[in-house]
Amino acid sequence: MKDRWEEKERLERQIIAALLMDYDGLIDFLDIPFEEFKSDYAEILKAMKESWTSDPTVIATKCRHVSIDEIRDISTEILACNQSDFLVFVESLQDILTKEKLSSKIYDLWLKLKSWLPITDIYEEINKLKSEWEVKQDLKTALTELYEEITWEREVKIVKTWYRDIDNLIGWFEANQIVVIGARPWVWKSMFAINLINNNILAWEKVALFSLEMDNKQILRRLLAMNSWVWVWKLKEKVEWEMWEKVWKWFSRLWDQLENLRIFDNVHTIWEVEREIRKLKHQQWVSIFYLDYLQLIRNPSIKWNPIEALTDMSQRLKQLALQLWVTIVELSQLNRESDKSAVKRASQLRWSWSIEQDADMVRILDKEDETWNKIQVSIQKCRDGRIGDVELMQMSDIMKISDLPTKPKPF
Numbered sequence: 001m002k003d004r005w006e007e008k009e010r011l012e013r014q015i016i017a018a019l020l021m022d023y024d025g026l027i028d029f030l031d032i033p034f035e036e037f038k039s040d041y042a043e044i045l046k047a048m049k050e051s052w053t054s055d056p057t058v059i060a061t062k063c064r065h066v067s068i069d070e071i072r073d074i075s076t077e078i079l080a081c082n083q084s085d086f087l088v089f090v091e092s093l094q095d096i097l098t099k100e101k102l103s104s105k106i107y108d109l110w111l112k113l114k115s116w117l118p119i120t121d122i123y124e125e126i127n128k129l130k131s132e133w134e135v136k137q138d139l140k141t142a143l144t145e146l147y148e149e150i151t152w153e154r155e156v157k158i159v160k161t162w163y164r165d166i167d168n169l170i171g172w173f174e175a176n177q178i179v180v181i182g183a184r185p186w187v188w189k190s191m192f193a194i195n196l197i198n199n200n201i202l203a204w205e206k207v208a209l210f211s212l213e214m215d216n217k218q219i220l221r222r223l224l225a226m227n228s229w230v231w232v233w234k235l236k237e238k239v240e241w242e243m244w245e246k247v248w249k250w251f252s253r254l255w256d257q258l259e260n261l262r263i264f265d266n267v268h269t270i271w272e273v274e275r276e277i278r279k280l281k282h283q284q285w286v287s288i289f290y291l292d293y294l295q296l297i298r299n300p301s302i303k304w305n306p307i308e309a310l311t312d313m314s315q316r317l318k319q320l321a322l323q324l325w326v327t328i329v330e331l332s333q334l335n336r337e338s339d340k341s342a343v344k345r346a347s348q349l350r351w352s353w354s355i356e357q358d359a360d361m362v363r364i365l366d367k368e369d370e371t372w373n374k375i376q377v378s379i380q381k382c383r384d385g386r387i388g389d390v391e392l393m394q395m396s397d398i399m400k401i402s403d404l405p406t407k408p409k410p411f
Contacts, residue, residue, distance in 0.1 A: 007092075007096060008093065008096050009038060011089050011092055011093040011096070012037050012038055012041045012093065013041070013074055014078060014089045015086070015089050015090060015093065016041055016044055016045065016074055017074050017075055017076075017078040018078055018085070018086045018089065019045075019048060019054060020054045020056070020071070020074065020075035021054075021075055021078050023048075023053065023054030026086050039065070040065055040066050040070070043063050043064070043065060043066055044059060044063060044066055044071060044074075046062075047059045047062035047063050050062060052282070052283060056068050056071040056072050056075065059071055158175065159175055159177075159205075159287075159288060159327045160199075160203075161196060161199065162196075162199035162200075162202075162203060163199070163390070163392065163403055164403045164406075165390040165391075165392075165403060165404070166377060166379070166390050169379060169385065169386055169388050169390060170361070170379060170382050170384075170385035170386065175287055175325055175326065175327050176321050176322050176324075176325045176326065176327070177321060177327055177328075177360035177361065177383070178317060178318055178321055178327075178328050178330065178358055178359045178360050178361075179327065179328070179329045179330070179359065179360065179361045179362075179363070180329075180330050180331075180332055180346075180349065180355055180356070180359040180361070180362045180363070181193060181329065181330070181331050181332070181363050181364075181365065182331075182332045182333070182334050182344075182346065182348070182349050182362065182363070182364050182365070183333070183334060183344075183364065183365035183366070184333070184334050184338060184344075185333065187365045187366060187367055187375070188365065188367075188375060188394065188401070189292075189293070189331050189365055190213060190214070190292050190293070190331065191222070191399050191401065192365060192375070192377075192401055193209070193290050193292055193329065193331055194209075194219060194222050194223065194226075194399070195226065195399075195400065195401045196290070196329070197209060197223075197261070197290060198223055198226060198227070200260075200288055201257045201260045201261050202257070204257075204260060205260065205287070205288060206260045206261075206284065206285060206286040206287055206288070207260060207261055207262070207286065207288045207289075207290070208261075208262040208263075208264070208276070208277070208280050208286050208288070208289050208290070209261070209262070209263045209264070209289075209290045209292065210264045210267050210273055210276070210289070210290065210291045210292065210297075211263060211264065211265045211292050212265075212267075212268065212292060212293065212296040212297065213292055213293070213296070214265070214292075215265045216263045216265055219263055220254070220263075221235050221236070222399045223254060224247065224250055224251065224254060225398045225399050225400075226398050226399050226400040227250040227253065227254070228243075228246045228247050228249070228250040229246065229398055229400075230243050230246060230247055230398065231397040231398060232397065232398060232399050233397075235247070262280060262284075262286060264276060268296075268297070268298055269297065269298045269299070269300055270297055270298070270299050270300075270312075270313045270316060270317075271300065273291065273297060273317075274316065274320060277289055277320060277324065277326065277328075278320075278324065281324045281326055286326075287325075287326050287327060288326070288327045288329070289326060289327070289328045289329065290329045290331070291317075291328065291329070291330045291331060292331045293330070293331035293332060293333060294310065294313070294314075294330045294331060294332045294355065295310065295332065295333055295350055295351060297313060299312055299313050306351055307351050307352055310351045310352040310354070310355065311352045311354040314330075314352060314354045314355050314357075314358045315354060315358060317330065317358075318358040330355070330359075332349050332350060332355055333349075333350045334348045334349060334350060334364075335348050335349070335350045335351070344364045344366050344378065345364070345380065346359075346362040346364060346380040346381055349362075356381065359381060360381075360382075360383045360384075361379070361381060361382050361383070361385075362379075362380045362381040362382075363377055363378065363379055363380070364377075364378040364380055365377060365378075366378065367394070372394075373393060373394050373395070373396070374391050374392065374393060374394060374404075375391070375392050375393075375394050375401060376389055376390070376391055376392075377389070377390045377391075377392060391404055392404065
């Protein structure tokens with residue numbers, strides 16, 4: 001029993017040390033049951049959870065019984081810790097806690113049964129019942145939520161494009177999915193993403209964009225152009241007086257809506273992307289993330305093989321979307337072989353087949369030539385909806401993509 005108590009305290013210190021040393025990477029795991037920890041450690045965890053920081057100075061101000069020196073002393077125990085190591089610590093501690101809670105029940109059973117049933121069989125039966133109960137509870141919770149959504153007693157977390165014809169085709173998709181937008185370089189995939197972002201923020205949805213091609217000012221200039229209907233090249237210089245009223249109106253509108261938009265133009269690695277997504281989800285409740293574009297993101301863990309690096313990134317982003325219940329929209333180039341084919345396919349996404357496999361929805365953009373004022377959006381994969389093609393109107397001067405006018409119904 002003493003060995004188990006010492007092991008429990010060692011694991012508690014390791015968990016706190018890991019959080020202190022890599023708070024951003026392990027931020028999702030602050031919901032561990034700190035009430036089960038030693039009183040001083042529980043106080044540290046509670047302070048971290050309330051202040052959303054691993055700064056010892058801040059934590060110490062919220063702790064009555066723990067000094068800043070003690071917190072720093074704990075943090076030096078682990079110099080580097082990744083999520084897999086951390087999960088091992090948590091699972092080991094949970095195993096010890098489970099055994100402690102079951103020990104008294106097992107002892108009572110053992111006293112009653114004595115020689116009837118060996119102690120190992122009792123352990124096995126209780127653990128079996130416990131695991132079955134946990135699985136049933138998870139399924140019952142999911143089924144209850146589904147019933148409440150169907151009967152409108154619970155709000156369904158859905159994501160729309162706010163394009164009439166696309167939403168009519170796909171219906172809508174859930175918030176824990178990966179959407180891939182693929183196109184050749186000149187087919188306006190970045191502009192399509194910015195138009196989608198504009199639709200999101202006009203609907204007061206919280207959005208973040210990781211841009212590896214344009215800086216903040218270029219993106220905001222395009223948002224201003226498509227809303228004020230002033231040519232984007234005119235916004236690069238002093239605006240003429242007759243246009244100023246329209247521009248000023250949308251300056252004010254965008255200013256109010258900037259609280260729903262985050263733009264990152266200095267994030268370059270998958271580790272940085274993951275960290276920022278976790279932060280924004282937990283601290284600001286951002287639920288839609290755009291990556292422009294996938295092949296430009298670096299993967300430091302796999303440097304020399306772009307196919308393996310992209311496959312790893314695609315799988316990590318898929319797990320992140322499921323874990324955090326967020327929508328991730330990934331922009332991707334098509335390979336050069338697609339130039340030779342009249343019809344563009346999802347299988348032509350550049351470098352990795354895993355992008356198509358991991359995606360819940362794939363949209364391929366195409367147009368006949370650079371002067372054509374229509375863009376074709378081909379829905380080639382949709383887990384919960386239909387596939388098909390939709391045409392949208394492109395207005396190059398103001399960087400806007402909109403629905404085609406509705407055809408009048410015949411009398």
